[in-house]
Amino acid sequence: MPRERKSARTRERILAAAAQVLSRKGWAGTRLVDIAEVAAVQAPAVYYYWPSREDLLAEVVTTGQQATLEHVVASLAALPADASALDRIDGAIAAHLEVVLRRSEFSLAAIRNAAQLPDDIRECQLVGQREYADVWRGLVEDAVAAGELTADVDTRAARMLVLGALNWAPEWWNPDRGSLEDVVATTQHVVRRGLTPH
Amino acid sequence: MPRERKSARTRERILAAAAQVLSRKGWAGTRLVDIAEVAAVQAPAVYYYWPSREDLLAEVVTTGQQATLEHVVASLAALPADASALDRIDGAIAAHLEVVLRRSEFSLAAIRNAAQLPDDIRECQLVGQREYADVWRGLVEDAVAAGELTADVDTRAARMLVLGALNWAPEWWNPDRGSLEDVVATTQHVVRRGLTPH
DNA sequence: AGCGTGTTCTAATCCATATTAGAAGAACGA
């Protein structure tokens, strides 16, 4: 294995380990030693790749945000061009749940720690968050414009309620108790009914 | 002010300060110095009332859980005896949002830190959580039994989606952008539609 | 006033953990 490639893999291993620990222990509780143990290196190895613990953790968070955004956007792009606005919302629900429940501890780390980031990092995190919110805002606006969604509720609140339900899923979903597909289907079902007129 | 009373007030002040800091900084990031500053005492004063930082924080969490449970149960008890199952769910939604958004930083601290508690504390936290979950399970079961709720979805998943939406509300709701009453109404509206047959 | 008890403070202590210094190891090219 060429040098450059091995080095890159170590970096990825540390980053992934950091995501795992961060998602479980919280920002302040994430120790370099724990990350190092998971990544099978010694703690100071981290400093070869990042200037500080904080930079490493910040990268985990932004990576998590990007992973979510990109997966959702990609899933939407993969839908047939004639998908209805509600179908697109279904697609976004599925993609969000997939990334948060299966694909990425990064997303989970970003979600769970959003409220406890240091101020400077919190700020640039808010930028990414706004970007992602815009995607959902667009989805909902399209649905309203298409008349596929009830106009009788505060769309911002409705949107955030849905995102909350999705972001909370990792706290209770357990692969042993039910398949991801089932959760996705149930969520789509409930949300679709919740947002459409009777 | 009698001695006993003053002492009790200091204790409450420290506990409340701990809740505030804990809800913002996370379990590991909550420093005694910060708690002390908010409570307007010096850090070692904490040890007069609690044997350790961990005991203090644990009390915050259990207090938060109890506050939520009690407020919801009390609100349900205050409903007219002939309230429908769906009305009772509406009541629980309102009560949960009230406690989480307005009444108690304790609840918020408990919610936000659930995933990062040390193992021993996590365990007794799970007990309280199960107790609260039972209340909601009861509400949903009653609604299903009364035929007021669609039988075509996984009730556990539906229940957790709703609770997720509620627990996430503190992350986005801001009293300046809309009244609590509005959020409650929207939530009730969306959830009711989401759970009832078209 | 003076004593005793309950409460809070100031000044250590002590440990955990981020970070730095510099050596060892491993890959690559000559």
Add this chain to the structure above:
DNA sequence: TCGTTCTTCTAATATGGATTAGAACACGCT
């Protein structure tokens, strides 16, 4: 094989923050 460079390690260092010790303070009682 040897030297160079990139990567990782071991062994300090340094700091922050929980905890402890014991002094000061405050209240209530006689």
